[in-house]
Amino acid sequence: MKKQWRYASAAIVMAVVSTSARADAGVPMLAIFLPPMWLALVPVIFLEAFIIKRFSAVRFGRALAASSIANIASTIVGVPVAWVILAVGEMLCCGGALGLATPLSKIYAVTVQAPWLIPYESDLPWMVPAALATLGIIFAAVSIAIETPIASRILRAPSRSMWRAMTWANGVSYIALGFLAWATVKSGVKVDSLYQMFEPVVMALAGGVFGIAGWLLGNHAF
DSSP: HHHHHHHHHHHHHHHHHHHSSGGGOEEEHHHHHHHHHHTTTHHHHHHHHHHHHHOOOOOOHHHHHHHHHHHHIIIIIHHHHHHHHHHHHHHHHHHHHOOOHHHHHHHHHHTTSSSSEOOGGGGGHHHHHHHHHHHHHHHHHHHHHHHHHHHHHHHTOHHHHHHHHHHHHHHHHHHHHHHHHHHHHTTTOOOHHHHHHHHHHHHHHHHHHHHHHHHTTTTTOO
């Protein structure tokens, strides 16, 4: 199983690097998590609607409307913007390659530097899943923070119950996305075309990170 994950992770990394970034520029993790996240948006909306209905005792149609608007706001806008902020922050203060000689440096490389992985090419197969786990926790928190006020306003539900509902909803949906990724890896489905389809979006956002970081550093040729 570990070998399957290593080979599959290596294939994904190579697909992303070949289409979205030069190997010496590292791996912008947006290029890896954004395509499946956006493609799974509709199933996630329905899944979270069922959970919202259970917690708020509203009709499914209202729960579906709240879930749709909240998830569009968090998935299409919130998560990509959060990644841009994290990636810019990494470039401004934490983008140096410290190596992977110690356990602490390895942890640092897949946590603090998770938004845009340093190109330790031979280690990327294990670094990518570890960085995805880090970002998954962060983005789940971002999604909850964005979706809860939206759903609460639409459903006119008490904020306490909606915080609980959206925490459960996002916890379940992110776990489901992780399971879907595992199932995709195990099935051996080729992912090259999937990532190539999202290349323009990834390139635009990655270019935006360089532009913002360069502007903040006062170096427009960053």
